[in-house]
Structure formats: structure tokens, C-alpha cells
Amino acid sequence: MGEIHSSHHKAEEKCDLLLRKNQSIGEVLHKQTKLEQNNYEIRLRVTIFSCRFLLKIALPFCGHDEMEKSNNKGLFLKVLSLIREDNEKILKVTLENAPKNEKLTSPTIQKDIDNGFQKR
Incomplete structure (x- = not known):
């Protein structure tokens, strides 16, 4: 040894x-607690919903500059933000309130969701 x-x-x-x-x-x-599982499911559902919306109307996901202070963050983040405004549950668990290591809003995940819908 x-x-x-x-x-x-x-x-x-x-x-x-x-x-x-x-x-x-x-x-x-x-x-993992039931609450964490439920929060993840909420984040996943809203991510899929946002992707499906943009795919159905053939709009791009990303903007030129998606930094925190940018005015043009891209349509995916805009759609997600609009959904959050009307739903307190979603607001509490998405974007800045999500775990820091979660990647559901990353372009890679968005492409995976897109590929999943393209194969349907």
C-alpha cells in the first residue's frame, strides 16, 4: 500500500x-426533502413551459448580453420572468432564488429540451 x-x-x-x-x-x-423535490419540479416545469413557448413560435432563446444588469437578457429569461410575476410559488424558487449549482436555465439544458421536442 x-x-x-x-x-x-x-x-x-x-x-x-x-x-x-x-x-x-x-x-x-x-x-432530499419533499420540499426540495417539489421546488425542483416547479423549476423544471416552468423551464420546459418557457422553452415550449419559444419553440412553438420559433423565437430565439438567448439575448446578446444575459448579464444581471443587462436590459436585453433574451426571450427565455423574459418569459420566465413574466411567469414569475403572476405566481408567488414560482417566484420563490426560480432564478436568483434557485440553488446556485442548478443549471435549468443554462443554454445546454435549453438545447436538451429543444432536442427532446424535436424528436416527438
Whole structure:
């Protein structure tokens, strides 16, 4: 196994940590609260709705500059913002109120949703 600071020892230690039941990815996902699951579902539904709307009328998703202070953030974010204005639940869990590591508003996810509807 080598010395305590060897690559082999560090790899074995990381493997042991990964295999511990209470630290596995499956366990973490299982521990997600019902509220977190509901909030994610709200964010996912509004993202899909916004994408479907723009796809149906053949409008572009992104704007020239989607920075926080930009006046032209793109139609996807505008549609999402309009939906948020009328629904308190959606307002509380989307955009700046969503978890920082969530990527539902990213262009990659938008393209995946687009590809899913194109294959229908």
C-alpha cells in the first residue's frame, strides 16, 4: 500500500469514503426533502413551459448580453420572468432564488429540451 501520503493510499482512502453508505450519492439524493423535490419540479416545469413557448413560435432563446444588469437578457429569461410575476410559488424558487449549482436555465439544458421536442 505504500506510505500514508502515497497515491495508492490516498486512492484507497477515497474509495472507502465513497463506499460508505451514508455518504454515497444515492443516499444524498434519497435524503432530499419533499420540499426540495417539489421546488425542483416547479423549476423544471416552468423551464420546459418557457422553452415550449419559444419553440412553438420559433423565437430565439438567448439575448446578446444575459448579464444581471443587462436590459436585453433574451426571450427565455423574459418569459420566465413574466411567469414569475403572476405566481408567488414560482417566484420563490426560480432564478436568483434557485440553488446556485442548478443549471435549468443554462443554454445546454435549453438545447436538451429543444432536442427532446424535436424528436416527438
